[in-house]
Amino acid sequence: MKVAVLGFGTVGVGVYEMLKNAPALEAGPVLVRPGKEDTGFKVSSIAAITSDPEVGAVAEVMGGTHPAYEYVSAALEAGKHVVTSNKALVAAYGPELAKLAADHDVAFLFSAACGGGVPFLHNIALAVESDRIKSLGGILNGTTNFMLDAMQSRFMSYPDALAEAQALGYAEADPTADVSGLDALRKIMLACAVAYGQLPDEGLCREGIESITADDVNHFQSKGLTCRLVTSGGLSENGSLFAYIEPVLFPASAPECSVLKNFNMAKYDGENAGRIVLMGQGAGRWPTASAVVRDLCDILHGRRIMMKPDCLRVAADNSSCAHSYYVRLPESEISRLPVEKAECFEGVARVITKPLSVLEMHQIAAELRKEGGSLFFAALGE
Amino acid sequence: MKVAVLGFGTVGVGVYEMLKNAPALEAGPVLVRPGKEDTGFKVSSIAAITSDPEVGAVAEVMGGTHPAYEYVSAALEAGKHVVTSNKALVAAYGPELAKLAADHDVAFLFSAACGGGVPFLHNIALAVESDRIKSLGGILNGTTNFMLDAMQSRFMSYPDALAEAQALGYAEADPTADVSGLDALRKIMLACAVAYGQLPDEGLCREGIESITADDVNHFQSKGLTCRLVTSGGLSENGSLFAYIEPVLFPASAPECSVLKNFNMAKYDGENAGRIVLMGQGAGRWPTASAVVRDLCDILHGRRIMMKPDCLRVAADNSSCAHSYYVRLPESEISRLPVEKAECFEGVARVITKPLSVLEMHQIAAELRKEGGSLFFAALGE
Numbered sequence: 001m002k003v004a005v006l007g008f009g010t011v012g013v014g015v016y017e018m019l020k021n022a023p024a025l026e027a028g029p030v031l032v033r034p035g036k037e038d039t040g041f042k043v044s045s046i047a048a049i050t051s052d053p054e055v056g057a058v059a060e061v062m063g064g065t066h067p068a069y070e071y072v073s074a075a076l077e078a079g080k081h082v083v084t085s086n087k088a089l090v091a092a093y094g095p096e097l098a099k100l101a102a103d104h105d106v107a108f109l110f111s112a113a114c115g116g117g118v119p120f121l122h123n124i125a126l127a128v129e130s131d132r133i134k135s136l137g138g139i140l141n142g143t144t145n146f147m148l149d150a151m152q153s154r155f156m157s158y159p160d161a162l163a164e165a166q167a168l169g170y171a172e173a174d175p176t177a178d179v180s181g182l183d184a185l186r187k188i189m190l191a192c193a194v195a196y197g198q199l200p201d202e203g204l205c206r207e208g209i210e211s212i213t214a215d216d217v218n219h220f221q222s223k224g225l226t227c228r229l230v231t232s233g234g235l236s237e238n239g240s241l242f243a244y245i246e247p248v249l250f251p252a253s254a255p256e257c258s259v260l261k262n263f264n265m266a267k268y269d270g271e272n273a274g275r276i277v278l279m280g281q282g283a284g285r286w287p288t289a290s291a292v293v294r295d296l297c298d299i300l301h302g303r304r305i306m307m308k309p310d311c312l313r314v315a316a317d318n319s320s321c322a323h324s325y326y327v328r329l330p331e332s333e334i335s336r337l338p339v340e341k342a343e344c345f346e347g348v349a350r351v352i353t354k355p356l357s358v359l360e361m362h363q364i365a366a367e368l369r370k371e372g373g374s375l376f377f378a379a380l381g382e
Numbered sequence: 383m384k385v386a387v388l389g390f391g392t393v394g395v396g397v398y399e400m401l402k403n404a405p406a407l408e409a410g411p412v413l414v415r416p417g418k419e420d421t422g423f424k425v426s427s428i429a430a431i432t433s434d435p436e437v438g439a440v441a442e443v444m445g446g447t448h449p450a451y452e453y454v455s456a457a458l459e460a461g462k463h464v465v466t467s468n469k470a471l472v473a474a475y476g477p478e479l480a481k482l483a484a485d486h487d488v489a490f491l492f493s494a495a496c497g498g499g500v501p502f503l504h505n506i507a508l509a510v511e512s513d514r515i516k517s518l519g520g521i522l523n524g525t526t527n528f529m530l531d532a533m534q535s536r537f538m539s540y541p542d543a544l545a546e547a548q549a550l551g552y553a554e555a556d557p558t559a560d561v562s563g564l565d566a567l568r569k570i571m572l573a574c575a576v577a578y579g580q581l582p583d584e585g586l587c588r589e590g591i592e593s594i595t596a597d598d599v600n601h602f603q604s605k606g607l608t609c610r611l612v613t614s615g616g617l618s619e620n621g622s623l624f625a626y627i628e629p630v631l632f633p634a635s636a637p638e639c640s641v642l643k644n645f646n647m648a649k650y651d652g653e654n655a656g657r658i659v660l661m662g663q664g665a666g667r668w669p670t671a672s673a674v675v676r677d678l679c680d681i682l683h684g685r686r687i688m689m690k691p692d693c694l695r696v697a698a699d700n701s702s703c704a705h706s707y708y709v710r711l712p713e714s715e716i717s718r719l720p721v722e723k724a725e726c727f728e729g730v731a732r733v734i735t736k737p738l739s740v741l742e743m744h745q746i747a748a749e750l751r752k753e754g755g756s757l758f759f760a761a762l763g764e
Contacts, residue, residue: 018654022512117655119508123501130404130675255661258637272400272672273499277661279637290654293512302684 003296004028004049004080006071007062008042011085011112014289015059022293024300028055031062031071046071050078057081057107057299059292060089069093076100076108083295085112085288091186094199095311102309109295109306114187115140117287118280119294120266124194125306131270133195135234140187142262142282143171143178144209144229149260152226157214170262170283181208181229181245188231188243190307195233195268197308198241200316205244205362211376212247216328219350220378225249225326226257227378232321234269240317244358247378249326254381318358325361327351329368329375336364352380385678386410386431386462388453389444390424393467393494396671397441404675406682410437413444413453428453432460439463439489439681441674442471451475458482458490465677467494467670473568476581477693484691491677491688496569497522499669500662501676502648506576507688513652515577517616522569524644524664525553525560526591526611531642534608539596552644552665563590563611563627570613570625575689577615577650580623582698587626587744593758594629598710601732602760607631607708608639609760614703616651622699626740629760631708636763700740707743709733711750711757718746734762 003019005012008030019027027041029052034044046067049055058075060082062068068089075082076097084090090097090110101108111121127133139145143165150161162179165171177183185206193199209229220227228250233243250256255277259265264282269275281287327337331349334342338354353361361377368375385401387394390412401409409423411434416426428449431437440457442464444450450471457464458479466472472479472492483490493503509515521527525547532543544561547553559565567588575581591611602609610632615625632638637659641647646664651657663669709719713731716724720736735743743759750757 014654018512024511117652118658119505122508123505126501126504126676126679127672129406129679130400131672252634253640253642255637255640258635258640260635270499270672272396272668272675274663274666274669276499276501277659279659279661281656284656286654287656290509290513290652293654294508297508297511 001056001296001300002026002028002054003057003059004031004055006031006058006060008032009061010285011061011288011292014285015061015292018289018293025293025296046074050074050080055080057083057296059296060084060086061292062086065089065092072097073100076104076106079104079106081107081299083292083299084110085292087113087183087186087190091189091201094190094193094307095313098305098307098311099309102305107299107304109298109303110190111295112288112291114190115264115266116282116284117290118264118266118278118282119291120278121191121194121306122294122298123276123278124191124268127268127270127273128195131272133234134269134271135232136191136195136268137188137230137232138266139228139256139259139264140231140266140282141178141184141229142264143175145259145264146170146262147179148209148227148229151212151214151217152221153260158212179208179210181206184229184231185245188233188245192233192241192243193307193311196235196241197310198312198314200241200243201313203315203317205246205318205358207246207362207365207377209247211374213376216376220249220326224252226252228256228259230256230381236317236320238320240320241314242318242321242358243316244318246358248381249378250381256381321358322355323358323379324355325353325377325379327353327375327377330373333368333373336368383438383678383682384408384410384436385439385441386413386434386437388413388440388442390414391443392667393443393670393674396667397443397674400671400675407675407678428456432456432462437462439465439678441678442466442468443674444468447471447474454479455482458486458488461486461488463489463681465674465681466492467674469495469565469568469572473571473583476572476575476689477695480687480689480693481691484687489681489686491680491685492572493677494670494673496572497646497648498664498666499672500646500648500660500664501673502660503573503576503688504676504680505658505660506573506650509650509652509655510577513654515616516651516653517614518573518577518650519570519612519614520648521610521638521641521646522613522648522664523560523566523611524646525557527641527646528552528644529561530591530609530611533594533596533599534603540594561590561592563588566611566613567627570615570627574615574623574625575693578617578623579690579692580694580696582623582625583695585697585699587628587700587740589628589744589747589759591629593756595758598758601710602631602708606634608634610638610641612638612763618699618702620702622702623696624700624703624740625698626700628740630763631760632763638763703740704737705740705761706737707735707759707761709735709757709759712755715750715755718750
């Protein structure tokens with residue numbers, strides 16, 4: 001099957017290289033910006049690709065929502081299978097594109113959008129056919145895991161950990177999407193869409209790592225706890241979908257503690273299969289390119305659907321998931337929380353709360369910060 | 383697709399139940415021993431199944447090599463897809479059955495034979511199409527992991543750990559296949575067949591957990607090390623296949639240390655994807671049954687092949703993999719080993735060796751034991 005590649009950046013170069021070496025696939029034209037068509041295999045108009053009868057599939061690895069949306073739509077309408085690594089695109093337009101693909105009887109797959117080399121979405125898509133998925137999620141962002149690992153195992157400050165991540169190519173010049181948790185939150189949206197046929201695009205709760213300080217690290221490390229940034233999604237007992245991301249503190253024996261550097265750990269809990277955990281590198285040229293090529297091979301095996309064409313957009317409901325939380329906040333603000341235990345020192349309180357819902361905890365944090373207060377919070381995990 | 387089930391034991395009951403609930407599948411007749419056909423859906427002759435035109439696939443969950451081999455051959459010759467959880471069958475007759483399946487243009491899949499609910503072989507089969515697998519393996523037996531975990535985290539003796547495993551249904555009345563490492567070794571044979579098109583059925587090196595004592599545990603725990611029983615397979619630089627199982631000692635930070643109770647951890651190292659790790663329950667009714675049903679769904683998607691029909695039987699060559707080993711042996715026998723460091727106490731030596739090949743280490747152990755000596759050895763892992 002001849003595959004055109006949209007984009008020739010980090011991942012695009014990797015995909016093109018792998019296509020040249022893959023036995024059952026053939027490298028097709030590569031779409032680049034006008035003026036960059038320096039060699040025969042590069043083109044600068046999408047029409048050159050959609051009108052080419054030899055092209056059977058398109059790999060979209062450009063990033064960004066537009067014109068990726070327009071190009072992918074054109075490819076699907078022209079009867080080409082589409083594989084993408086673009087989580088922003090799928091989070092924003094997944095249901096439309098899934099429907100367009102189904103209408104034209106072609107595939108729309110996006111394993112590489114969530115977890116890079118870790119075959120998370122592929123395994124979720126397979127599991128739902130034979131099992132009920134009670135919950136899913138995990139550590140889905142390598143940038144933040146690298147930084148948290150550096151702060152905790154090498155006692156680096158937040159700014160130093162960020163600088164090292166940037167130097168190693170694990171963080172962007174503007175790291176906001178990663179450190180705010182937005183990148184990983186998009187991934188859990190996609191995972192919920194695949195697992196439940198529902199894409200939660202409102203009501204999600206999001207807390208990244210931007211508030212954690214070296215003092216916080218010292219304190220919870222002294223209690224034998226390790227912090228990781230963890231996404232969670234699933235169906236509550238009342239049938240509503242929960243989806244959120246927040247820091248979590250784990251005891252040393254938890255598998256999350258062995259997720260080091262920029263690795264990811266995706267989990268799902270099947271009613272029959274039990275808890276399945278997948279770990280690997282969630283980003284980078286070769287892991288991500290291999291996920292794109294894996295999806296293309298899956299198409300050769302007959303797979304067409306990852307997100308159902310009738311996937312609904314829903315509001316997440318995070319009012320039913322409750323945890324105890326560890327919260328560091330000004331001592332004067334303690335009464336905002338249902339306190340189980342508190343240690344106070346020089347005006348700073350470190351609190352273990354009674355269980356409260358994810359929604360409430362995130363709301364309390366937002367209110368305090370709106371009033372200029374500062375806090376760090378993390379759920380207590382097992 | 384209507385699916386007949388061969389066998390109605392622990393796994394068979396689970397598969398039948400799941401088939402009744404699976405949307406795209408239908409539960410067909412169940413083959414039981416003559417005299418046990420107490421309800422309408424049970425039959426006692428394989429011919430009743432192979433001659434039934436409505437049956438599209440057969441799930442073999444009987445166990446044992448014969449008559450499973452005869453029944454599976456009959457099913458393939460009758461044009462039925464076959465899915466099996468029977469590692470002994472596939473280890474002994476895999477290439478023949480894969481060829482028979484290909485000749486009749488039907489599927490022969492066996493995810494459930496290796497890792498229960500953990501989708502190891504499925505992911506290996508997918509990975510080989512887009513990547514080169516440098517090595518694979520992991521903790522593939524739940525019985526021995528449960529026992530090692532009990533001995534190390536709860537300071538139980540070997541006999542007590544075995545008794546508890548048996549009481550919980552994690553070990554058979556005769557636990558030899560598990561504690562000797564044979565069960566996990568068969569799994570690595572299958573994984574090599576899927577990854578490399580070569581089934582290593584000679585020259586494998588096997589060391590289980592039968593030699594470990596509470597004293598050994600005390601000693602390496604005092605050095606901060608944790609023991610797991612680990613299989614390894616892959617291609618050496620000279621192109622030969624290595625495949626072996628032995629205890630390994632890990633530092634506390636290794637992911638293997640978080641594999642507790644009867645869980646499995648399968649790993650593979652792809653040239654492009656990097657290291658991918660999958661963890662979950664490797665056995666039990668529902669995890670194993672869900673793997674069988676997952677394979678059936680994969681057939682609906684068009685997958686036919688897990689082991690190539692031209693898969694070769696080869697002799698493993700474990701002379702190129704080298705490790706340092708931790709060895710406990712009689713002080714009088716120290717000269718058998720290339721010693722890096724040794725601690726001797728009351729006639730017992732605990733040695734860290736210089737690197738030696740897996741083949742040599744296992745040969746030295748066999749020679750010493752043949753002469754009546756006792757030793758425990760474990761590779762030093764990272």
